[in-house]
Amino acid sequence: MREPAKPFGRLLAPFNGQQTLGNSRFFWACWLIIVVALVLLPFIGTRYQVITASNFIISAILALSLCLIWGFCGILSLGQAAFYCIGGYAYGIVAMNLIERHGNTNVAILAGIAAPALFAAVVGALMFFSRLKGVYVAILMLVTSLLLGLFMRQTADPSYTMGAAYLGGMNGLSPATANDPQLPSIILGFGEAVAEFDGRGASFYWLVLGIGIAVYLALRWVVNSSFGYVLVAVREDPERAETFGYDVRLVQLGAFCLSAAIAGLAGTLYTAWGTYIHPDGFSVGANILVVIWVAVGGRKDLTAVIVATMVLSWLSIELATWGEISLLMLGFILVGAMLAAPEGAFIALGTGIGRLRARLRGVGRKAPAVYGVQELKP
Amino acid sequence: METAGQIVSWIYQYFDNFGFLLLAGVGLILIYSMMGVINMAHGELMMIGAYVAVSAFHAGAPVLVAIVLAGLGAGLAGVIIEQLVIRHFYNQLLSSLVVTWGISLIISQGTLLLLGPSVMNMPTPLGSFSVGPFAFGVYRLVMFAAALVLIGGVWAIFRWTRLGERAQATMENPAMARALGIDTRRVYMLTFGLGAALGGIAGAMFAMTATISPFFGQNYTPMAFITVVVGGGASPILGLAYAGLYLAGVQTITSNVFNEYVGYVSVMAAAFLALLVMPSGISDFLERRRTRATQR
Numbered sequence: 001m002r003e004p005a006k007p008f009g010r011l012l013a014p015f016n017g018q019q020t021l022g023n024s025r026f027f028w029a030c031w032l033i034i035v036v037a038l039v040l041l042p043f044i045g046t047r048y049q050v051i052t053a054s055n056f057i058i059s060a061i062l063a064l065s066l067c068l069i070w071g072f073c074g075i076l077s078l079g080q081a082a083f084y085c086i087g088g089y090a091y092g093i094v095a096m097n098l099i100e101r102h103g104n105t106n107v108a109i110l111a112g113i114a115a116p117a118l119f120a121a122v123v124g125a126l127m128f129f130s131r132l133k134g135v136y137v138a139i140l141m142l143v144t145s146l147l148l149g150l151f152m153r154q155t156a157d158p159s160y161t162m163g164a165a166y167l168g169g170m171n172g173l174s175p176a177t178a179n180d181p182q183l184p185s186i187i188l189g190f191g192e193a194v195a196e197f198d199g200r201g202a203s204f205y206w207l208v209l210g211i212g213i214a215v216y217l218a219l220r221w222v223v224n225s226s227f228g229y230v231l232v233a234v235r236e237d238p239e240r241a242e243t244f245g246y247d248v249r250l251v252q253l254g255a256f257c258l259s260a261a262i263a264g265l266a267g268t269l270y271t272a273w274g275t276y277i278h279p280d281g282f283s284v285g286a287n288i289l290v291v292i293w294v295a296v297g298g299r300k301d302l303t304a305v306i307v308a309t310m311v312l313s314w315l316s317i318e319l320a321t322w323g324e325i326s327l328l329m330l331g332f333i334l335v336g337a338m339l340a341a342p343e344g345a346f347i348a349l350g351t352g353i354g355r356l357r358a359r360l361r362g363v364g365r366k367a368p369a370v371y372g373v374q375e376l377k378p
Numbered sequence: 379m380e381t382a383g384q385i386v387s388w389i390y391q392y393f394d395n396f397g398f399l400l401l402a403g404v405g406l407i408l409i410y411s412m413m414g415v416i417n418m419a420h421g422e423l424m425m426i427g428a429y430v431a432v433s434a435f436h437a438g439a440p441v442l443v444a445i446v447l448a449g450l451g452a453g454l455a456g457v458i459i460e461q462l463v464i465r466h467f468y469n470q471l472l473s474s475l476v477v478t479w480g481i482s483l484i485i486s487q488g489t490l491l492l493l494g495p496s497v498m499n500m501p502t503p504l505g506s507f508s509v510g511p512f513a514f515g516v517y518r519l520v521m522f523a524a525a526l527v528l529i530g531g532v533w534a535i536f537r538w539t540r541l542g543e544r545a546q547a548t549m550e551n552p553a554m555a556r557a558l559g560i561d562t563r564r565v566y567m568l569t570f571g572l573g574a575a576l577g578g579i580a581g582a583m584f585a586m587t588a589t590i591s592p593f594f595g596q597n598y599t600p601m602a603f604i605t606v607v608v609g610g611g612a613s614p615i616l617g618l619a620y621a622g623l624y625l626a627g628v629q630t631i632t633s634n635v636f637n638e639y640v641g642y643v644s645v646m647a648a649a650f651l652a653l654l655v656m657p658s659g660i661s662d663f664l665e666r667r668r669t670r671a672t673q674r
Contacts, residue, residue: 076472078479130654135416135471136607140649143600147642154639284596288479295476324491331483335463338477 015217017224019072019232021301021350026357038209042202054205056313057212058269063293063309064219064302065262071299072223073255074235076134079141080263080290082148083116085281087264088271089152090115092173092183097163099181104189105272112268113261120260121253128249128256142287149282172278173271186272199273208269215262219302222258231255285327292330296337298344308346383512388630390514396626397522400618401583402602403609404528405576407618411611412549412569414469419459419482420577420602421595425489427452427578428585428594435500441586448582449575455485456574460567468566482595489592497589521583528576533615535572545569601625601642604649610659617661624652624660 016023022031042050062084069075091112095105123144127137156169164180165173173183186197186207197204222228230251233241238248271277280286297308312330319326341348406420417423427448434444459481467474504516536542547555548565556562584598605625609617628648633641656663 076475078475126650126654130657132653132657133471135475136653136658138472138475139416139603139607140646143604143646146600147646150642151639288483291476291479324487327483328487328491331480331487334480335477335484338473338480339463339466342473 015220015224017228019223019228020220020303021347021354022303024354024357035213039206042205047200050202050205051200052317054199054208054273055270056310057205057208058266058273059289059293059313060306060309061212061215061269062263062266062290063297063305064215065259065266066290066294067297067299067302067305068219068223068262069255069259070294071301071305072228072231072235073252074134074238075252075256076138076291077141077256077259078138078291079143079145079287080259081281081283081286082141082145083120083260083263084267084270084290085145085148085152085277085279085286086116086119087112087267088277088281089167089173089267090264091268091271092277093162093165095184096165096173096175096181099184099187102189104187104194105184106189109186109265109268112271113264116264116267117257117261120257124253124256124260128252131249142284145282145287146284149279152279152282170279172276183271183275183277185275186269197272199275204273208273211265211269215265216302216306219262223302289330292334296333296345298341298347298350300343301347301350304344304346304350308344311346380511383509386509386514387512388634390518391634392626392630393522394518395629396622397518397525399601399605399622399626400525400529401521401580402598403605403618403622404525404532404614405573405580406602407606407609407611407614408532408576409570409573410606411614411617412545412573413464413566414471414611415464415467415474415478415570416471416603416606417570417573418475418479418599419485420573421597421599422482422485422489423452423456423574423577423595424581424584424598425486425590425592425595426455427581428590429489429493429498430578431582431585432498432500432590441503445579445582448585449579452578452581453571453575456577457567457571459574460570464570465563465566486592486595493592495591497591499589500586502586517586521587524579524583528579529615529618532572532576541565541568601645604645608649608652608659610656610662612659612665613661616664617659620660621652625649 012023012028022028038053041053045053062080065083066077066080069077091105091108094111095108098107099105123141127140132140152167153170155167156171158166160167160169161176164176166176168174175182185199185204188195188197195203197207223231230241230246233244233246234248234251241251242248267277267281293309293312294305296312297306298304312333316326316330319329337345402424405423406417409415409417409420430451431444431448434447435441439447463477463481464474467477502515502517504520506513506515508514536546544555544560544565545568547558547560548562552562555565580598581594585594588594588597605618605621608625609621611617625645625648629641629645632644636644652660
C-alpha cells in the first residue's frame with residue numbers, strides 16, 4: 001500500500017489502514033468533493049430531494065452499523081432493524097414525555113442510543129457467552145425482531161401508554177391524550193440556547209449529514225485501531241484469537257453493543273425525520289433491506305456499504321414509479337451480486353478502480369493486494 | 379365433564395403445537411443437517427405448496443391429490459433453486475443464509491405481482507368431536523399423524539434406500555464419498571428437492587386451516603427456525619423430535635396460562651435457555667455425549 005502524501009498523512013493517518021479501502025490522496029480528494037457537493041445540495045436541489053437525501057443518509061448510518069459487526073467481527077444479525085426501531089421508539093417515548101418539561105430532546109436522543117445498546121448487551125451476553133453458532137445468532141436476532149414487531153402490533157389497546165406516549169399498535173406512536181405534545185423533531189438545547197431541526201428542512205439535512213460523516217470517520221478510526229484488528233482476528237479465527245489471550249466473547253459483545261448504539265442513533269434520526277415510528281420497522285422487509293445494502297455493497301468495507309446504500313435506496317425510489325417491483329428487483333440484485341461478486345459488488349468496483357489507477361501510473365501490472373478477500377468459513 | 383374437557387383440551391393443544399412444529403421444521407432441518415444450509419426461503423416453498431394445493435382443490439382434485447401435487451410443485455421449485463443458486467453455497471452457512479433470504483424475497487414479491495394481494499382459502503376437512511363443553515377439530519389430529527408419517531418416511535428413506543445410503547455417506551465425508559464414486563452434486567440436489575417437497579406438503583396441510591397470501595410463509599418460518607436451531611444439525615429426526623416435544627410443551631402451558639403472545643415469547647426464551655446449555659442444539663449435544671461415552 002502506498003503511504004499517503006506527507007501533509008495529509010498526519011491528518012488522515014488515524015483513518016487509513018489495512019481494514020479500509022481508499023487510503024490514497026486520490027480517494028480523499030474524491031471524498032472531499034462529494035462531501036462538498038452534499039453540503040451544497042440544499043442550494044441546488046429541490047426540497048423533495050433534500051428530504052429524501054436525509055432519509056438516505058439515515059439508512060447509510062444503519063447500514064454502517066451492520067457492516068461493523070458482520071464485515072469486521074463476523075457476526076451476522078438478520079434483525080438489525082430491531083435496534084433501529086427500539087432506538088426510534090425509545091426516542092419518541094422519552095421525547096413526548098420530556099419535551100414540555102425540558103424544551104429540548106437531548107435526553108431523548110441519548111435514550112434512543114442507550115436503549116438498543118442496553119437491549120443488545122442483554123441479548124448479546126446470552127448469545128455470545130453461551131458461544132452460540134453464528135447462524136443461530138443471525139436467526140435468533142431475526143426472530144427477536146419479529147416478536148418485538150408482533151408485540152408492537154397488538155398495542156392498539158388504549159391501556160398501552162407510557163406517560164404521555166401511546167404505543168398505538170399499527171397506527172404508530174402517538175400522544176396519549178389530546179393535551180399531550182406531538183412527537184417532536186430534533187431540538188438540541190445548549191443551556192438556554194435552543195436549536196430546532198425540522199425533519200423537512202435543510203438544517204435537519206445538514207445535521208444528519210454531519211452525524212453521518214462523523215459516524216463514518218469514527219468507524220474508520222475504530223476499525224483501523226488495534227481494537228479493529230482484534231475484531232478482524234475474531235472474524236478470521238476465533239480460536240486463534242482466544243489463544244492470543246483475547247476474550248472473544250467480550251470483543252463480540254462490545255462490537256454488538258456499539259453496532260446497536262449506531263443503529264439506535266439512525267432510528268432516532270429516522271423518527272425525528274418523519275416524526276413517526278411504526279411496528280412495520282420490525283418486519284422481515286425492513287430487516288432484509290439492511291442486509292441487502294451491506295451484502296451488495298461489500299460487508300468488509302465501510303465506504304462501499306455507504307455507496308451501495310445510497311445507490312440502492314435511490315434505485316428503490318426510481319423503481320417504485322414502475323409499480324411494486326422495487327423489492328423484487330432488490331431480491332434479484334442481492335442474489336445476482338452474491339453469485340457474481342460474493343465479496344460485494346461495490347468492493348469489486350472499488351478494487352477495480354484502484355487497480356486501474358495503479359496500471360495507469362505504471363506502478364505494476366497489478367495493484368498490491370490491499371485487501372484480503374476470503375470467504376467466511378463455517 | 380368440565381375438568382375432563384379441560385384436560386383433553388390441553389393435551390389436544392399440545393399435540394396440535396407439536397405437530398405444527400414438526401411439519402414446519404421437517405424440510406428445513408433435513409436441508410440444514412445434510413447440506414449445512416439454513417434455507418430462509420422455506421416459508422416461500424410452503425407458500426408455493428399452499429397455492430398449488432388450493433388451486434388443485436378448486437379445480438376439483440381430492441384433498442389427498444392436492445397435497446401430493448403441492449409436494450411435487452414445491453419439490454420441483456426446490457430443485458430449480460438448488461441448480462441455479464444453492465449449489466454455489468454449500469457449507470457456507472452465513473452466505474447461504476443471505477442468498478436464500480434473497481430468494482425468499484424474490485418468490486414472495488413475485489407471487490404478489492403475479493397473483494395480487496388477495497387471499498385464498500380452502501375448507502378444513504373432517505368434522506369435530508367434543509368432550510364436555512369443548513369441541514375439537516379432527517383435522518388437527520390428522521395433521522399430527524401426517525407429521526409422524528412424513529418423519530417416518532424420511533427416516534425410512536435414509537435407512538433403507540440407496541439414495542439414503544449415499545446421502546449418509548455424503549453427510550459424513552463429502553470428499554470420501556466423491557472418491558468412492560458417489561455423485562454428491564446429485565445427492566445434494568435430491569436432498570434439497572426432498573426438503574422443499576416436505577415444505578410444500580406442510581404448506582398444503584396448513585393451507586386448510588389458514589388463509590393463503592403471498593406472505594403465507596412468513597407466519598410459519600419463525601417457529602420453524604427456532605425448532606431447527608434448538609434441534610441442531612447432527613441428527614435431523616432426533617433433533618426435530620426433541621425440540622418439538624420441548625418447545626410445544628412450553629408453548630402449550632404459557633399460551634394457556636397467559637396469552638398467545640406470551641406463548642411465542644416463552645418459546646423464544648425457552649430456546650435461549652436450551653441453547654445456553656447446548657449451544658449447537660440438542661442433537662449435537664447428544665451426539666457428542668455419545669461419542670465421548672464410546673471413547674471411554
